[in-house]
Amino acid sequence: MVGESGIFSGLKVIDAASFIAAPAAATIMADFGAEVIKIEPTGAGDAYRNISFQPGMPAGDTNYCWTVDGRNKRSLALDLKRPEAQRILHRLIAAADVFITNYPPPARRRLGIAYAQVSHINARLIYASLTAYGEAGVEADKPGFDSTGWWARSGMMDQVRPDAQSLPARSIPGMGDHPTALALYGAIVTALFRRERSGKGAYVGSSLMASGIWANACFVQAGLDGARFVPRPPRSAALNALSNHYRCRDERWLILSISPAQDEKSWPLLAATIGRPELARDALFADRPARLRNARALTALLDELFLGRDAEEWMRLLEAKGFIVALVARASEALHDRQMHDNGAIVPMAGGGYTVSSPLWIDGAAKVPAAPAPGIGEHSDAILREHGLEPAEIARLRADGVIG
Numbered sequence: 001m002v003g004e005s006g007i008f009s010g011l012k013v014i015d016a017a018s019f020i021a022a023p024a025a026a027t028i029m030a031d032f033g034a035e036v037i038k039i040e041p042t043g044a045g046d047a048y049r050n051i052s053f054q055p056g057m058p059a060g061d062t063n064y065c066w067t068v069d070g071r072n073k074r075s076l077a078l079d080l081k082r083p084e085a086q087r088i089l090h091r092l093i094a095a096a097d098v099f100i101t102n103y104p105p106p107a108r109r110r111l112g113i114a115y116a117q118v119s120h121i122n123a124r125l126i127y128a129s130l131t132a133y134g135e136a137g138v139e140a141d142k143p144g145f146d147s148t149g150w151w152a153r154s155g156m157m158d159q160v161r162p163d164a165q166s167l168p169a170r171s172i173p174g175m176g177d178h179p180t181a182l183a184l185y186g187a188i189v190t191a192l193f194r195r196e197r198s199g200k201g202a203y204v205g206s207s208l209m210a211s212g213i214w215a216n217a218c219f220v221q222a223g224l225d226g227a228r229f230v231p232r233p234p235r236s237a238a239l240n241a242l243s244n245h246y247r248c249r250d251e252r253w254l255i256l257s258i259s260p261a262q263d264e265k266s267w268p269l270l271a272a273t274i275g276r277p278e279l280a281r282d283a284l285f286a287d288r289p290a291r292l293r294n295a296r297a298l299t300a301l302l303d304e305l306f307l308g309r310d311a312e313e314w315m316r317l318l319e320a321k322g323f324i325v326a327l328v329a330r331a332s333e334a335l336h337d338r339q340m341h342d343n344g345a346i347v348p349m350a351g352g353g354y355t356v357s358s359p360l361w362i363d364g365a366a367k368v369p370a371a372p373a374p375g376i377g378e379h380s381d382a383i384l385r386e387h388g389l390e391p392a393e394i395a396r397l398r399a400d401g402v403i404g
Contacts (some may be wrong), residue, residue, distance in 0.1 A: 005366075006031075006032045006033015006366070006367065007033055007036075007365040008032045008034035010035075011029070011035065011097045011098070012035050012096045012098070013035065013036045013098040013158060014039060014092055014095065014097075016113055017087075017101050018048060018102065019051075019102070019145070019177070020048065020146070020174050021102060021130050021146065021176075021177040021178075021181050022100050022130040022151070022184060023070070023102075024069050024174075025096075025100060025128065025130070025184040026181075026356065027070075027071060027072070028181065028185045028358040028360070029188070029367070030072035031357065031363065031367045032275055032367055033226055033368050034098075037071065037073070037075075037076055038073040038074065039080070039089070040077050040400060041079065042077045042079045042377070042403065043376075043404060044376070045077065048066065048069070049063065049070075051173060052064050052066065053067045053247070058331075060235055063285045065173065065374050067175070068355055069174075069373075071372065071373050072377070073269070073374055074374055074383060075172065075374035075375065075380070076377065076380045077403055078386070078396070079354055079401060079402055080113065081111065085402050085403070088389070088402075088403075089113070089118075090118070090121055092387060093121045094122050095281050096122065096125060096194075097124070097125070097126060097192070098125070099128065100129070100184070101113055101124070102130035104131070104132075104142050104143045105131070105135070105140060113130065115127045115203050119203070122201065124195060124199060126191045126195065126201055126204060127202070127203045128178070128187060128205060129205035129215030129262045132145075132148070132207060134206055134207045134209060146171060146174070147171045147176075149208030150176025151175065151212065152181075153208075154209070154220070155216050156215065156216045160315030161232065162234060162235060163233060163234035163235070176208060176211065176215070178304065179215060180207075180208055180211035180212075182360075183206040183210070183211050184204075184206045185278065187205060207363075236303075237295070237296050237299070238299055239292065239295055240291075240292065241291065241295045241299040242258040242263060242267065242291070243257050246302055247303070247326065248306050248307065248311040249308060249309055249310050250310040250311055250312075252311035253311070253327075254306075254321055254325055254326065256323065256325050257325070258270070259324075266323070267291070269323075270322055270323065273317055273323075274306075284298075285298055311327055312327075334346055344357055344361060345357060345359065347367075347370055349371075350370060350371045357370070361401075377403065377404040
């Protein structure tokens, strides 16, 4: 059974959530050994199961999105609109340590899973709530996805584009959900720590909106302080040519990042490394103020030079001299990224293949092996038997459509 080892071994988590942000917080707990029961609607289950096969997604033979966020969980298909299902859920909550949901507040109340409706069942329960826009104010009941609550609402959609004339870019699936999952996980673990001292449960949470403005905190603080925003210039007119991205001969891009504090020291070394040591003495680029004034000309010059070699060769030359530089990677390359494998960012899956691990580690507390994500209701019978239901009663509930 999942949860037999790991730092959270013996901890019982109910994942009564959908799509990504809240369920991914449960995934992190499962990685460290918690027993996670995924509550899904009967029939189609969590709608997130179908996202990998939607138009515009990478075409493949596996349900890759469900693989990464559904791993190490057991699935119980339960029609929470039915009174019998409510009674079953209450049994589970009575034995649980953590209950996670991201259903909008009106849906929670209809399904009987709002905090006020279940907290009395278990005084030690950590009830973890994820919303789009927080739980106060006129938008408290408003639903949202990370594209709306995290990406657009935070200001990042407006700011993260090549230049002021470019159209805003859509976020990719999970881009804001997975960071938000870390925030919710942090709230849960903080509450568990307090429970160790007080013995009492807690109502905790986060939101896509709060996580989004945290991700964009520097610019949001600028706005709070009344700072004046200037339009982002195009790459060719970047204000600092030494912190810019360049295309190489093989059509790959690399990004160079030289901090202002290292600019004067690094420029002569960079000029020598790219084969043009005389540029360090050129009056146009001789010192930092001159390089900033003439950033457009220096960018154009570096554009020509970087086109002279493949990205891999440039990476080797620049890293050998200690420059901070990175290849603009493609998601498909992670399988062959040795550094990601060596550091546990990519881990093997039981039964073959690999998956993306949660981005934290604890010395001496290994994560449990990544097990395949469950089918809809795959563990319904086993979970119900563990919580005291007899086989005949389970058969009746299935025939009545209460469980799947």
